[in-house]
Every structure is written in structure tokens, then in C-alpha cells.
Amino acid sequence: MSPLPNLDTSRISTVVPATPRGENHGEHNLNYMDLLMKLHYIRTIHLFDSEAVQSLPFSDLKAPMFPLLDSCRHVSGRIRISESGRPFIKCNDAGVRIAEWQCDKTLREWMDEKEYSVDGLVYDHVLGPDLAFSPLVFVKFTYFKCGGLSVGLSWAHILGDAFSAFSFITKWSDTLAAQPPPKSLHMPNLTKHKSLSNSITDYPISVKKATLVDKYWLAANDSYVATHTFHITFKQLHHLATTFKSTDTHTKYFEIISAMIWKCIAQIRGDYGPRVVTISTTNVSNGVENEFSRNDFVLSRVETNLSPGESNLSELVNLIAEKKMNENHVLKKLMEESDVKGDFVVYGAKLTFVDLEEGDFYGVKINGKKPVMVNCDIRGVGDEGVVLVLPGPEDNDGNNGRMVTISLPGKELDQLKGKLEKEWGIQYYSRLGC
Template sequence: MGSLPNLEAPPPSSSRISTVVPATPRCEEKGEHNLNYMDLLMKLHYVRSIYFFDSEAVQGLTISDLKTPMFPLLDLYSHVAGRVRIAKSGRPFIKCNDAGVRIAESQCDKTLREWLDENEYSVDELVHDHVLGPDLAFSPLVFVKFTSFKCGGLSVGLSWAHILGDAFSAFNFITKWSHILAGQSQPKSLHIPNLVKPQFLSNFVFDNPISIKNENVVGEYWLAANDCYVPSHTFHITSSQLHHLVKTTKSITNTDTKYFEIISATIWKCIAQIRGDIGPKVVTICSKNKNTSKCAENEFPTNDILLSKIETNLRPEEYNILDLMNLIGEKKINENYALEKLVEKGDGKDDFFVYGAKLTFVDLEEADLYGVKLNGKKPIRANCDLRGVGDQGVVLVFPGPEDDDGNNGRMIKVSLPGKELDQLKYKLEREWGIQHYASLTF
């Protein structure tokens, strides 16, 4: 079963929770935010991100300073401060009622270095344990948690209901908070992207999409269930390791090749070898929609992503990284049209999950996790993950911190059943020199 909020165990550090609402009450202007088919597909998932700042970046900032920007921010993101309601038809929507987002304040009795040494890049405990339910009318869609460390450092943890928008939308939200904190002027409203309706294209599938799975056991909480324990681990690949990976796979001959494709193909091959004859011969690619007109920085949050399937008939021992890269880069079959029809057929009442329905690779290479700044300083570490991952697992690929030479490596967040994750750590270190622990010097 999926891990639900632990309501009985005491927190690891002292904590208190408050609510922040939009600076300008809507009154009679309060309305409803209708959810599109992709929002409804993602309703059992959550985006979580964490940002670690040293004492120098936090110098002079009080908890009041950190909370104050949330008020004008929610004027821009008014529906984020709303609550989910269920229409008479059974279709969910968001009531823009200014109910607010939750702010959690915690004190940790460890220094930042001690925490990182013990927990590496983990987001657990520093991001609020957030799930919609059991009473949707009182369930906040967003939690922001500020944790102060004994050394004066600070972590900022965001838990974002995926029904609001994709990971890019979540990162934009917390980045804009830091911009307001820094005194930067903000637009009066957000740009609403021109969402492109799925078209009848040659690379679309129209029936029986496999990128999602129907969830039949959703109870009081909106969270995908698991048949086994699915832990997560973060791998940091430096820029030099990336260059070695490119050289080893000879993928440098293709100048259009993305690191995402190289990394995904490498991990796909490893997991296939671990699972043997049971797969995965079919995987899902989750990527940013390149065809939509967007204004990235001031963009209204949306779930504007493409879900594609890839299939292969090869046996695991026949997997070749270059062949898998070609499948990922050139042979994706877009399932968005079929997914829209499936959701609309049930008028949004059905429950589905995406991440981990099949082994899922999520392309976040264009995400800017280091755009969040305090006192003009970037976080010394940042990470993200997804909550509500199915048993087939998920792999996130996103930029890492700058190396000593000024280049960015990649972070890989992998969620897999426990034994498979342990085997993957071993294979990546033995075969590719990618250590299963993170370098935490700073």
C-alpha cells in the first residue's frame, strides 16, 4: 500500500504550522478552476523539492521575512490557495476560496553538514508529509516547510499537489517566491499558455494507452498504492563522468543526443538485466511539451507534458545502449490523445496513476532547481522527487550543481523496489563508475 501520512509518530524536530492566504481577498470574484484531463491523470501524484542554504545565504532573514512573499505570490496563483471540490457529476475541480497554503516551521538540532552526511540528498522529513485527503475540502494543495539548522543554515521544502501542474510549474512557483523575497517586481497576472489539443499525428496512439494504470484501491487519501516498498535514491553524475559516459557509448557521433537519452538508456539496460525475462520491454517517457506556446518564467501552472511509450522485443542480454537511445530519441509513440479520450470518457471520475505504471523516465533537463536564491545566493544542494510512484519505478533526470570547473553534471533520482535499487547501485558503480553515494563537500 502507498505510504500515507504518519499522524502518530512525533516529528524529528520541533515544528509548527500556519496558513498563508492571498494578499488580496477575492470576495465575490471567487470562482472555480477547471481541471484538464492531464491534471486529473496526475491527481494521485505529488512533486517534492528541497533547497539547502548555508548560514551566509540566510543571514538577516527571519521567518516573517520568509513568509511575507507568499501573500502577494498567492495573488498570482490564486487557485493554488483553493481546495478540491467534487461536482455533482463526480468530476473534481478547484474552488478558489482563498483557503491558503500551509507553512511549516521546524528547528533541527543538527548542523547542515551533519544532516547531509547522514541523509545525503533525501527530501524526507524536510518536506512536509503531504497527501490530499481524507477531507478534500480542508486539504491544502501546497505545503512549504522551512527548517532551521543548528549552524544557521536553512532548508526550504516544497510539497506540490501534481493536480496543480507539472514539476516545471512547481519549480517556477517556489522560484518566484524567492524573486518576491528579493524585491523583484512581478507581473499583475500570469501568462496562460495556449495549450495545444492533441492532434491526429502519425506518432500518436489512439487506443489502449499503456502509460497509465487504473487505480482501484484509492480510499480516503489521494495516493497511488504499492504492492511493495519503493524507496528512492539520488545519484550525482559529474560533468566529467558524463563525458566518459558519452565516450564509452560512442554517442558523441550524434550531435543532437541529449544526456537524458544516454542516462535513461544506461539505466534501462541495467534494470532490464536485473529483472531478466520479466522486462521492462515497455517504458514510458515523460517530457516537456515543446509544441505549446509558453512564457516560462511567468507561466500559469499546468500539467503540459507529453507521455510516450517505447517498446522493444529484444531480450535483456541483447540490449545495446545506442539502440535504446535511438528508441528514446526517435521512436516514441505519443499517447496524449488516447489519454485525453480515456479521461473524458469517464468525465474525470476514474482514478489513474502514471509514474511507475510502467518503468517511467522523466526528462527534467530544462528544469532550473538552482533558480531559487536567498540573499542572491543559490542553494548549496537541491533535489526533487515524486510521491505516489508505482511498483515499476521512476527515474528523474535533472541538472546538478556546478562542478569546480563551472560545468553542470546531472542528478538522477531513482525510485525502485528495494532489492532492485540495491542491485542498480552496485551495477552503476561497477560498470560505469557512478557511486551510489553523493559527494557532499561544500
């Protein structure tokens, strides 16, 4: 995918905070984790049917952005580089970009053709080449021929993690529903299931040095990395849990799904199968809500001396659940020693599993209606690949499956599709009831 913007939208405009501040511009300092993630971008879509949209005009969708940006002004700022070389955000109210696109397909036709992909529904943006003029956020509204709507977000990861991105869109929908925007935005209050293992002290494996693409904040890949989303139904989740035969009631579906995919990818890669992987989990150690917008997660390594492809599922699940080694401390040290000037790849430096399943991503509503589908992927993934696990839509019984979005080198992804269907009954694409 080209780092240059995709200009297939019919209309692009800029939204700034509702309250002008004149020349009283502030600065938003970036911490080590923000800067570590600067080459990555979070992309989300929320798809609504025509009953939810009820022919809402574009002006009504755009209007809530103005007061929303009052509560998070750095989101509409621009990157600057200090004399020491450290990036920061100048809160100059330069704004976020809003794109409107009219699609000549129905929502059903689009999904049958594109499946669950975010491509085409999210504005294709990266920071650069002129950072002073590069928006940190794009929101793209796509109207379908049937009256349905997609709300697509492209979010520079330097602003905050995936929960921050989803929180931003949730607060937009709250404001759309005439709820006053908060003075500050907050992350979901997640449940802490297990404590993480002790921090490691050696060099972190969860990052690697990056080669930049020209003057853009985007890393180059050695191979073509493709992305595909699998919908795992609640019935299939139950089957996976039964196969695992866990006696631990706290075992998460994320851990079982990650173990299954780790095992499959190891078999595909053969002797080169990954014996070390990275686990990204939300930082809930303090038991309190985290302030919006920040990169507040834990990167951990999981290692095994055994072949993951030959291990049984329970062994890999227990490794992921019990043997994570927190790398945040050494990551901070690495950034401090490099004077935060280094460029790193995090997602895909090693095979990376991202736990998003606790998020209330269906809390975004239009006219009181939930989206029929939500998805998320990450741009800037390294060659080892990344797996995101997030909630799926509710079925007729009110149960949630999982959306599993996987980015891997193209040939490996094709093989994985076949293995998941043949061995686990997980199809390439299963229609949602929308």
C-alpha cells in the same frame, strides 16, 4: 510511508492571498491531464548554506507568500466535486500551509546521514480524507544548526507539473528579493531538441487503474517502493557520452542516462525486464512559454522487441530519442470515456523516465546566492518505478552534472546501486562541495 501528515514540525501556519476578495470566489477547472495526475505529488528541496541565509528570520521567508498567491489564487484553493462527479478547485483563498522546523544537525551532517533525500525536509501530505479542508501546497522551512536552510515544497500534481512547482518556488525567491510578483507566473522557455513521433491510437500503456488508500488521494502499492538519488558528475557524464560514441550532437544526457538505467534494471529483472517504458518530456511544440501552473508534458511509450538487458547502449538511446510514440491523445480519450472519474497511476505504471534536465532549478536564490543542492522526487509512484533526471550543482569549472532520483521496489534499488557503481563508477553517495 503513511498517508497521514508528519507532525514533527515545530510550527505550522496558513498563508492566504494578500488581497481579500470577499465572497467573490471563482473556480479553476481541471483538464484531463490534471485529473490523470491527481494521485501524484511533487516534492522538491532547495538547500542553502549559512552565507546565503544570513540569519533571515522566518517572518521574512513567509512574507513573500502573501503577494505571490495573489497571482495564482487557485493554488490556495480547495478541491470540490461537482454534481457530475468531476473534481474542480474552488478558489476560496483557504491558503497554503507553511511549516517551520528547527534541526539540531548542520547541513553537512544532515546530508551525510540522509544523502540527497527529500524525506524530513518536505511536509508529508496527501489530499484527503476531507478534500474540502486539504491544502494543495505545503512549504517547509528547515533551519539547520550551522545557519543553513532548506526550502521544501510538497505540491499536489493536480496543480501542475514539476516545472510548475519549481516556478512557484522561483517566484517566491524573486518576491523575497523585493522583485514585484508577476500578474501571472510562467514556465521556463525550454529548447526543443527533437520532434515527437506520431500519436498512437490504441490503449495507452503509460497509465494503470489505481487502488486508493482509504479515502486519501494516494494509490496503494503491491511492494515497498524506495527512493535514492545519485549525483552524476560532469566528468562522469562526459565518460558516458564517450562510451555511447554518438555522432548526433543533439543527443541529450537524459537519453543516455535513461538508456543506461533501463539496461541495468532489465538485467536485474531478467526475463521480466521491461521492453516497454514511458518517457515524460516537456511539451515545447509551440515554442512559447507555458502559463504557470499546468500539467503541460507529453507521455510517450518506447517499445523494443529485443532484450534491453542485452542491447547495447546506442540501440536504447536511439529508441528513446527517435521512437517515442505520443500517448496524450489516447489518454485524453480514456479520461473522456471514463467521464474523468477514474483513478490512475502514471509514474510507475510502467518504468517511467522523466526529463527535467532543461529546467533552471538553480534560479531560486536567497540574498543573490544559489542553493548548494536541489532535488526532486514524486510521491505515489507505482511498482514499476520512476527515474527523474534534473540538473546538478555547478562544479568548480562551472559545469553541471545531473541529479538522478530513482524510485523502485527496495530490493531492485539495492541491486541497482551496486550495478551503477561497479559497471559505471557511479557511487551511492558522492559528497557535494558544501
